[in-house]
Amino acid sequence: MSDKRREKLLPVSSWPTREEAARARWFQPVTLGPVTAATRTWVPAMVPWRSNEAGEVTPQVIAWYERFARGRPGVLVVEATGIRDVPSGPLLRAGDDRFVEGLSRLVDAVKRASGGETKLFIQLIDFLAIKRRPQRSVFFSRFLQLTPALRALRPELDDAGLRAHLESLDDQTLATLLPPRELEALQFGLRERVTDTHLPHLAALPQVLPGLFAAAASRCAKAGFDGVELHSAHAYTLASFLSALNTRTDGYGGERANRVRLPLEVFAATRAAVPASFAVGCRFLADEIIAGGNRSDDAAFFGVQLARAGMDFLSLSRGGKFEDAKQPRVGASAYPYTGPSGHECMPTTKLEHPWGRNVSAAAQVKQALLAAGLRTPLVVCGGIATLAQAEAILENDEADVVASARQSLADPDWLLKLRLGQGASIRRCLFTNYCEGLDQSHQAVTCQLWDRAKGLPDDDTVPRTADRRRLLAPAWEL
Numbered sequence: 001m002s003d004k005r006r007e008k009l010l011p012v013s014s015w016p017t018r019e020e021a022a023r024a025r026w027f028q029p030v031t032l033g034p035v036t037a038a039t040r041t042w043v044p045a046m047v048p049w050r051s052n053e054a055g056e057v058t059p060q061v062i063a064w065y066e067r068f069a070r071g072r073p074g075v076l077v078v079e080a081t082g083i084r085d086v087p088s089g090p091l092l093r094a095g096d097d098r099f100v101e102g103l104s105r106l107v108d109a110v111k112r113a114s115g116g117e118t119k120l121f122i123q124l125i126d127f128l129a130i131k132r133r134p135q136r137s138v139f140f141s142r143f144l145q146l147t148p149a150l151r152a153l154r155p156e157l158d159d160a161g162l163r164a165h166l167e168s169l170d171d172q173t174l175a176t177l178l179p180p181r182e183l184e185a186l187q188f189g190l191r192e193r194v195t196d197t198h199l200p201h202l203a204a205l206p207q208v209l210p211g212l213f214a215a216a217a218s219r220c221a222k223a224g225f226d227g228v229e230l231h232s233a234h235a236y237t238l239a240s241f242l243s244a245l246n247t248r249t250d251g252y253g254g255e256r257a258n259r260v261r262l263p264l265e266v267f268a269a270t271r272a273a274v275p276a277s278f279a280v281g282c283r284f285l286a287d288e289i290i291a292g293g294n295r296s297d298d299a300a301f302f303g304v305q306l307a308r309a310g311m312d313f314l315s316l317s318r319g320g321k322f323e324d325a326k327q328p329r330v331g332a333s334a335y336p337y338t339g340p341s342g343h344e345c346m347p348t349t350k351l352e353h354p355w356g357r358n359v360s361a362a363a364q365v366k367q368a369l370l371a372a373g374l375r376t377p378l379v380v381c382g383g384i385a386t387l388a389q390a391e392a393i394l395e396n397d398e399a400d401v402v403a404s405a406r407q408s409l410a411d412p413d414w415l416l417k418l419r420l421g422q423g424a425s426i427r428r429c430l431f432t433n434y435c436e437g438l439d440q441s442h443q444a445v446t447c448q449l450w451d452r453a454k455g456l457p458d459d460d461t462v463p464r465t466a467d468r469r470r471l472l473a474p475a476w477e478l
């Protein structure tokens with residue numbers, strides 16, 4: 001689809017004057033527990049792959065967030081940041097005290113660039129191991145566990161002979177012979193699950209995670225952040241505990257009340273480890289989208305439990321799961337944004353109506369909160385890229401804060417442009433997911449639109465990738 005065609009599909013928008021913007025609900029303050037944000041605008045977590053193998057705050061990480069801060073969102077959430085001090089590729093980390101110094105430089109840069117206006121949160125993440133899809137020959141010669149049932153298929157063969165025999169079979173036959181997890185390991189790569197409680201490190205997650213999240217949050221508080229978002233959405237550990245697919249039998253799986261137990265324990269430990277002035281909230285799914293997964297009524301139940309426990313905000317996303325991800329090529333890992341649930345998480349203009357797809361599920365969570373007498377602010381996200389959309393959501397009491405990820409990536413100044421009555425100059429996101437494709441292959445995330453404009457004053461000085469893409473959005477002078 002051409003960009004011209006995509007432009008035509010964008011929601012129609014008449015941009016507000018400065019006076020209209022000043023009156024808009026989206027630009028009014030909101031209280032998030034101990035923190036008051038100047039506006040109800042929110043840039044949610046986006047991993048830009050600007051850190052290094054040591055998980056440090058690099059000058060590129062600082063430049064990335066500084067750029068968002070100049071647009072003065074009410075809240076800016078730093079990308080998913082690992083709570084463990086283990087090598088995790090170029091993922092930002094908060095798993096040791098040595099990260100505090102770099103994180104505090106990041107806080108200082110954001111505060112300076114936003115004139116002190118933007119509140120800075122950081123998303124904390126834990127995730128389980130996932131292996132790359134193996135070569136068929138390697139899987140059969142090294143990885144496949146030979147169970148008694150497989151040995152019984154050809155008792156006359158020794159192990160090497162049995163492995164060679166199984167490798168010679170077609171996929172259809174293998175599907176009837178291999179245990180489901182072995183078949184998955186062959187076709188997708190081995191992926192740990194929270195239900196693998198026969199493995200001691202996974203059985204111990206409920207004992208280990210509260211301390212790890214709490215310690216990481218405490219470091220972030222020391223670094224000067226205004227709050228943390230406990231990542232309980234998409235394909236990561238806390239989301240897998242919440243999932244309807246979590247059948248653990250140790251009191252942390254099965255019924256909803258058991259599934260929310262670990263996220264509540266993580267919250268309690270985190271709250272106890274940080275100052276009262278520091279906000280603690282979480283991001284979870286309004287709908288998992290996958291077959292057998294949580295729907296919005298589950299999300300409403302979790303929302304009430306999390307709010308009742310005292311969370312300072314609840315942020316809702318949608319989908320983004322491994323269960324329906326596409327098969328990766330050999331040597332690559334499955335990516336949780338490639339299937340239908342991934343398309344719901346980051347809807348593109350290929351869909352008939354990619355706008356505000358999470359709003360009605362969020363409204364259900366909001367209603368449940370209100371019915372329980374809870375006023376915990378709810379953040380909604382997904383395909384929201386105009387003031388009119390945000391205003392309708394706030395006016396209808398479907399959420400309290402409206403987040404925009406890709407529109408803010410396309411034009412980090414767009415919220416300020418709206419407030420100054422300069423909406424006509426906004427660089428509008430085309431919802432192509434070019435940026436998400438870069439994220440998928442762990443390349444520096446950039447927006448395709450940044451490289452369209454020619455003859456900009458910073459053309460010669462802006463840092464670029466090896467393939468000449470701008471690493472920062474074009475400058476905009478007030």
Ligand SMILES: Cc1cc2nc3c(=O)[nH]c(=O)nc-3n(C[C@H](O)[C@H](O)[C@H](O)COP(=O)(O)O)c2cc1C
Binds near residue numbers: 080231347406
């Ligand atoms: C490049 C990229 C990286 C992302 N990284 C994260 C992340 O670290 N944590 C998270 O919760 N969501 C992440 N997301 C999802 C966004 O926060 C957001 O939920 C999604 O893009 C839908 O919102 P939008 O339609 O406003 O873009 C990422 C999205 C993009 C495009």
Ligand code: SF4
Binds near residue numbers: 407409436
């Ligand atoms: S690259 Fe990402 S931010 Fe840029 S237009 Fe495409 S979807 Fe929007």
